[in-house]
Amino acid sequence: MKATGIVRRIDDLGRIVIPKEIRRSFRIKEGDPLEIYTDSEGEVIFKKYSPIGELSNFAGQYAEVLHKDAGMPVVITDNDHVIAVSGISKREVLERRVSKSLEELMENRQIHIKTDKVPSMNAIEGFDRRAQIVYPIIYGGDVSGAVAVFDDENRTLPSEADIKLVQVAASFLGKQME
Known part of the structure; x- marks a missing residue:
């Protein structure tokens, strides 16, 4: 100490x-x-x-399934740090702090979706790849973290199915903490 x-x-x-x-x-x-x-x-x-930190093993499994189905890198965070990752080197991002812009997005209970007019966002401090889709995880009325899908070199914009998968993942993880 x-x-x-x-x-x-x-x-x-x-x-x-x-x-x-x-x-x-x-x-x-x-x-x-x-x-x-x-x-x-x-x-x-x-x-x-971190209530979602208690679910880090489960969140890791969910990130792996989401990565496999969406074909894009997935990161799950609590309000401060990355707690689960799939499709990106774990050593590279696990336990890294979330960026100020992701912190603000969570505080304001907003979502982020990359479009022609909205660029992908920097979600993790000191990490170059950017997030295409970010949904906050809400538990007991409070934001407890986020599910983010990151840019993939094969796609330019996320599909409606990708957006729905991330939304369902965030809702499901929030329900698991009840």
Whole structure:
């Protein structure tokens, strides 16, 4: 564990303030759920909770099926990181952070579909390939991640069937978290 040099006191209600610098670097916003872990040495560890992260094995299998059927690379994310991938090297993208534009798209509960007038979007930080279709995964009224299909060298625009497959995948993953 890395020491920050920042010390905070617990108030009379048992609360502690997580410094702004740490919240910013870990993208922790007001209302974000945090898991609390303890160990035998008295350490208390806070970790951003990801409901879809609990389904990473299942999401990985779903990404593989979607890639096989759509023939395009598929990425499934939680709100912060890539949790499943198929059709792209796992080492290349797994655990990478989502881009600011994907973060905004999820926050606004929007979808993204590449058209003649709308270009594909940068969805993963530090990754050159761009997403053609992105649908947010909604669980309990909140966005918990996204399903994205990436550009494939064989296609220029996604088909209606591709769009429907991604929409169904996002809806299905949201239902699995209930």
